[in-house]
Amino acid sequence: MTREDLIRLRRARDRMDRDYAQPLDVPALARTALMSPGHFSRSFRAAFGETPYSYLMTRRIERAKALLRRGDLSVTDVCMAVGFTSLGSFSSRFTELVGQSPSAYRARDDHAWLAGVPACVAKIFTRPVRNGEATTGA
Structure with a gap:
């Protein structure tokens, strides 16, 4: 995973931390990270040890x-x-x-x-x- 990928993943994670009460789904978060939904989910889990949905919950x-x-x-x-x-x-x-x-x-x-x-x-x-x-x- 590249440094740029990690920066984009942190941007999506920060959005979840900030906007947790908003309706957020994987496609919206993937757009924040400038990734496809599938790539975002796999990369997020690899970087942070849990799925985007689990992190948000x-x-x-x-x-x-x-x-x-x-x-x-x-x-x-x-x-x-x-x-x-x-x-x-x-x-x-x-x-x-x-x-x-x-x-x-x-x-x-x-x-x-x-x-x-x-x-x-x-x-x-x-x-x-x-x-x-x-x-x-x-």
Whole structure:
């Protein structure tokens, strides 16, 4: 993979980080990277270790966790705020990545320890983990 390919892939990844709540699909992201959809998907996985779709879903769930910890939005509002159009899909993906439902996560009383932690540090401890490993936050 060339240096230019990596630069274009990072541009697409940055777009997912920034516009996670927008309707994004592989063809749109591939256009951002100036690649065909197939080449983009293969190259993205080779460079970052996961598919573009998985990366985007992780970003959305990561942001959903932050909104749920605040506690001032309903699960449905959080679902829509992070770019999901189906509450069922959101709940399923959230449960898969976090190990508990969005409602159960929101109801936990151990979120207070994050109150004084800078967001950039909190992200390390609260990032959803793939492969069935649930994050505990501790």
